[in-house]
Amino acid sequence: xxxxxxxxxxxxxxxxxxxxxxxxxxxxxxxxxxxxxxxxxxxxxxxxxxxxxxxxxxxxxxxxxxxxxxxxxxxxxxxxxxxxxxxxxxxxxxxxxxxxxxxxxxxxxxxxxxxxxxxxxxxxxxxxxxxxxxxxxxxxxxxxxxxxxxxxxxxxxxxxxxxxxxxxxxxxxxxxxxxxxxxxxxxxxxxxxxxxxxxxxxxxxxxxxxxxxxxxxxxxxxxxxxxxxxxxxxxxxxxxxxxxxxxxxxxxxxxxxxxxxxxxxxxxxxxxxxxxxxxxxxxxxxxxxxxxxxxxxxxxxxxxxxxxxxx
Numbered sequence: 001x002x003x004x005x006x007x008x009x010x011x012x013x014x015x016x017x018x019x020x021x022x023x024x025x026x027x028x029x030x031x032x033x034x035x036x037x038x039x040x041x042x043x044x045x046x047x048x049x050x051x052x053x054x055x056x057x058x059x060x061x062x063x064x065x066x067x068x069x070x071x072x073x074x075x076x077x078x079x080x081x082x083x084x085x086x087x088x089x090x091x092x093x094x095x096x097x098x099x100x101x102x103x104x105x106x107x108x109x110x111x112x113x114x115x116x117x118x119x120x121x122x123x124x125x126x127x128x129x130x131x132x133x134x135x136x137x138x139x140x141x142x143x144x145x146x147x148x149x150x151x152x153x154x155x156x157x158x159x160x161x162x163x164x165x166x167x168x169x170x171x172x173x174x175x176x177x178x179x180x181x182x183x184x185x186x187x188x189x190x191x192x193x194x195x196x197x198x199x200x201x202x203x204x205x206x207x208x209x210x211x212x213x214x215x216x217x218x219x220x221x222x223x224x225x226x227x228x229x230x231x232x233x234x235x236x237x238x239x240x241x242x243x244x245x246x247x248x249x250x251x252x253x254x255x256x257x258x259x260x261x262x263x264x265x266x267x268x269x270x271x272x273x274x275x276x277x278x279x280x281x282x283x284x285x286x287x288x289x290x291x292x293x294x295x296x297x298x299x300x301x302x303x304x305x306x307x308x309x310x311x
Contacts, residue, residue, distance in 0.1 A: 144268025
């Protein structure tokens with residue numbers, strides 16, 4: 001039976017460390033980290049996500065503020081708010097919840113956020129820093145993927161890793177992070193020829209294609225580690241909806257380890273957002289660019305906090 005990687009447990013450990021870092025900053029006389037969330041319109045799912053993020057901030061001692069704007073807010077007014085937050089020394093992280101209304105260009109808005117306050121890690125400057133290995137804020141979900149892998153992978157060097165999905169949000173940054181750990185990485189997608197054959201040779205599979213139950217048991221070699229980023233609501237045989245990932249979970253029990261859906265990658269995303277906010281706050285307080293998000297475990301004095309006892 002495959003080991004089930006408990007994302008909630010790892011996220012809780014990361015939150016404990018984040019709270020400790022917040023307390024240390026305050027004790028040093030540094031500003032308490034502050035995260036500001038912008039929500040435009042009344043999208044139900046976005047409102048739920050924002051409430052979760054605000055509650056999570058309270059848990060670790062981060063100051064959270066929220067700007068709720070009507071759906072008819074102009075792009076110019078939204079950009080003006082972002083500019084104001086960029087200049088506010090009490091704001092260390094800015095998150096603009098997507099999707100935005102159709103009349104607003106999401107790319108323009110996200111690029112207007114200061115790279116040093118871009119705790120989502122989506123700004124082209126942070127993307128460039130990640131791809132060149134020169135620091136920057138790492139996107140939350142890819143960072144969460146790496147922290148989960150850290151709990152079960154003893155040595156990344158030379159491992160064959162297959163990333164299924166080429167999005168800018170997950171697939172590409174995950175590939176860069178795996179390359180940084182000296183894996184041999186193949187980036188694929190749903191149109192890749194011979195995808196099952198390619199996946200079947202992998203030591204590590206990160207499934208992030210948004211295709212429900214795409215990865216079958218025959219795609220996975222014994223002993224592989226699988227991180228399932230996908231989450232889709234489908235109708236079950238009993239007529240009730242259920243959540244599934246990109247991996248046919250019941251068929252991959254010959255793997256070494258696998259993340260469940262839900263309860264795997266999902267809990268890590270908000271926890272990594274909080275950790276990124278603290279990193280950004282400390283970097284801004286010191287006048288230095290935000291460090292790479294991988295420092296969350298590379299520089300941790302006790303890496304076993306993520307479930308791995310490795311030197």
